[in-house]
Amino acid sequence: MSYEQRASTFLKQAWEHAFSSSPNPSNAYWLAVKAVEAVAIPAMDLNSPKPTLGGCIGQLKNAGKSWSFVLPGADDQDSLGQLRETMNLLWGSHHDRHGGIEDYKDVTEEEAQAAVLLASTLVGWFSLGFFSRGKSGE
Numbered sequence: 001m002s003y004e005q006r007a008s009t010f011l012k013q014a015w016e017h018a019f020s021s022s023p024n025p026s027n028a029y030w031l032a033v034k035a036v037e038a039v040a041i042p043a044m045d046l047n048s049p050k051p052t053l054g055g056c057i058g059q060l061k062n063a064g065k066s067w068s069f070v071l072p073g074a075d076d077q078d079s080l081g082q083l084r085e086t087m088n089l090l091w092g093s094h095h096d097r098h099g100g101i102e103d104y105k106d107v108t109e110e111e112a113q114a115a116v117l118l119a120s121t122l123v124g125w126f127s128l129g130f131f132s133r134g135k136s137g138e
Contacts, residue, residue, distance in 0.1 A: 003042045004127045010035035011120055018112045025112035026096055032112075032119035033094055036087070039126035053091045060084040070130040083131060090118050 010031045017028035033053055041051045044067075048055050060067065061084065073079030093115070096107045107115075125131055 003039050004123075007035045007038035007123045007127065010038055011116070011123060014112075014116045014119065018109070018116045023109050023112065025107040025109050028112035029094055029096070029107045029115045032115040033090060035119050036090060036122045036126075039123050040087070043126050043131065053087060057084055057087050057091060060087070066133060068132055069125075083125075086118070087122060090115055090122065 014028045014031035014035060017024040017031065037051070037053050037056075040046075040053060040056045044056050044059055046055050046059060060080065063080070067080055069079045069083045071079050071082075073082055093111065094107070095105060
């Protein structure tokens with residue numbers, strides 16, 4: 001199974017958990033993150049024994065101009081930084097993944113739905129090659 005097929009399977013399951021008549025927001029959110037990881041980790045060739053979306057975000061923080069994103073960004077803003085922040089929005093908002101944290105709370109249905117929609121976009125961007133190694137225009 002290709003990375004894109006795995007991501008598609010995770011997204012389908014996430015969608016079902018988020019938008020069904022009997023939603024399971026926690027599973028929906030978890031599967032949304034897994035879908036993005038399924039395409040982002042191989043695309044970024046993340047060299048880690050336990051690669052995660054957080055590791056991908058960390059790699060982008062230190063990437064400099066070694067990666068590019070197809071959208072140039074508005075008002076001279078760094079589009080790669082905006083992509084990183086979009087990934088971080090999904091990762092950082094997943095607040096039920098660590099049960100021992102004092103500020104733990106369950107994922108709401110609305111949070112899960114937003115996460116699934118955001119993950120769908122990120123999976124599409126990675127799957128279609130809109131994010132790649134090298135400077136824009138090379």
